Amino acid sequence: MGQNHVGILLNSSMYRGIPRRKTGQESLSNYEEAARRYGLIPCFLRLGDMDLRQNKCIAYVWNGRDYAKTVMPIPSVIHNRALYSEQIAFRKLAALSARGKIVFNTNNRYGKDVIHRILWNDPDLRPYLPETVTASAGSLQTMMRGYSDLILKPVRGSVGRGIMRLRDAGGVWEVLYSSSKKAAFPQPSTRLKREDAAAWFRRQRLPVPYLIQERIPLAEVERRPVDLRVTVQRGLRGTWTVTGLFAKAAPPGSFVSNIARGGGAYPATELLPSVLPAHLVPAIINHVEALALAVARRLSSSLPLLGDLGMDIGITSKGHPYFIECNGRDQRYGFRKAGMEKTWKETYIQPVAFAGYLLEQRGL
Ligand SMILES: Nc1ncnc2c1ncn2[C@@H]1O[C@H](COP(=O)(O)OP(=O)(O)OP(=O)(O)O)[C@@H](O)[C@H]1O
Numbered sequence: 435m436g437q438n439h440v441g442i443l444l445n446s447s448m449y450r451g452i453p454r455r456k457t458g459q460e461s462l463s464n465y466e467e468a469a470r471r472y473g474l475i476p477c478f479l480r481l482g483d484m485d486l487r488q489n490k491c492i493a494y495v496w497n498g499r500d501y502a503k504t505v506m507p508i509p510s511v512i513h514n515r516a517l518y519s520e521q522i523a524f525r526k527l528a529a530l531s532a533r534g535k536i537v538f539n540t541n542n543r544y545g546k547d548v549i550h551r552i553l554w555n556d557p558d559l560r561p562y563l564p565e566t567v568t569a570s571a572g573s574l575q576t577m578m579r580g581y582s583d584l585i586l587k588p589v590r591g592s593v594g595r596g597i598m599r600l601r602d603a604g605g606v607w608e609v610l611y612s613s614s615k616k617a618a619f620p621q622p623s624t625r626l627k628r629e630d631a632a633a634w635f636r637r638q639r640l641p642v643p644y645l646i647q648e649r650i651p652l653a654e655v656e657r658r659p660v661d662l663r664v665t666v667q668r669g670l671r672g673t674w675t676v677t678g679l680f681a682k683a684a685p686p687g688s689f690v691s692n693i694a695r696g697g698g699a700y701p702a703t704e705l706l707p708s709v710l711p712a713h714l715v716p717a718i719i720n721h722v723e724a725l726a727l728a729v730a731r732r733l734s735s736s737l738p739l740l741g742d743l744g745m746d747i748g749i750t751s752k753g754h755p756y757f758i759e760c761n762g763r764d765q766r767y768g769f770r771k772a773g774m775e776k777t778w779k780e781t782y783i784q785p786v787a788f789a790g791y792l793l794e795q796r797g798l
């Protein structure tokens with residue numbers, strides 16, 4: 435029993451919403467549809483409901499009318515869609531693997547510093563990485579000597595929050611903050627002399643570790659910086675492919691494009707011709723896709739089993755792509771927001787197909 439079950443691991447808050455179909459941006463029906471294609475059954479789980487010793491779990495399984503709590507063996511293959519920060523969760527995930535369960539995207543929240551280090555070690559990828567250092571009073575001064583535009587951001591998951599931009603406005607530096615609200619206009623700003631930057635940095639008493647990054651001069655539409663979300667996944671054959679990409683534009687007055695911070699989502703083929711030389715767009719998209727694949731393969735060879743990555747890739751007005759960051763739990767709904775319903779569904783189909791591939795590999 436259980437050969438055709440695929441576990442979808444969710445955080446408790448989302449899991450609790452299942453009976454009321456309140457699962458935020460995660461579409462359970464997309465998983466159902468995807469699983470039907472491959473003769474699989476999705477089982478929605480959370481870590482707290484797994485009894486490893488007895489190989490039992492309580493999962494929500496669709497019974498044709500409702501999601502019913504079902505006691506069943508822990509599925510052999512599990513797609514992790516949860517984000518964890520507690521050590522106890524990581525220990526339980528490790529214990530699952532130790533018992534032979536395959537959990538892909540086991541860790542969805544690597545630090546941006548960890549990802550940068552892995553990619554930097556690949557000389558072919560270096561031309562695509564903004565210079566990045568651990569934030570400190572000293573490193574800020576050094577970066578301010580080398581660049582005229584900088585981004586300061588938390589090492590871990592901020593969804594556009596807590597990000598700062600420091601820009602040389604002709605002798606004096608301007609500090610811009612990413613707004614905590616969706617409407618980012620107008621933004622508060624502070625002015626700062628370079629020699630005062632170290633003291634300013636210490637006064638911030640940043641509550642979490644930060645990175646300082648060269649700011650990429652992103653192509654803009656009506657002065658709104660644009661970047662791309664590229665979804666790279668493994669599917670039925672286990673190989674990495676680009677499932678799709680869409681363009682994001684920061685809201686007016688902002689420098690972060692996150693949809694959660696009011697960024698707009700558009701099909702790349704519609705938006706890019708208005709921000710880049712139109713005849714170059716197809717080649718630029720190819721370049722971006724090749725970069726995204728190279729990044730996925732590199733990360734995949736250095737980190738425990740990965741199958742699903744959402745990357746932010748920026749493009750300069752000259753068309754050079756830069757890797758900005760990579761998310762393990764991709765926010766797939768951006769495709770829907772961009773009107774790309776088919777690709778949105780495809781972002782669910784690929785990981786389910788990959789789960790099928792893993793089951794087959796194991797001879798299950
Ligand atoms: N080096 C950079 N150059 C230009 N723009 C940047 C840079 N870093 C970040 N940005 C802008 O800020 C946005 C948010 O930054 P980033 O994607 O790195 O973090 P995040 O989305 O907040 O993190 P997470 O997804 O982990 O919550 C990017 O999509 C981009 O628009």
Ligand SMILES: [Mg+2]
Nearest residue numbers: 594692746759
């Ligand atoms: Mg991002």
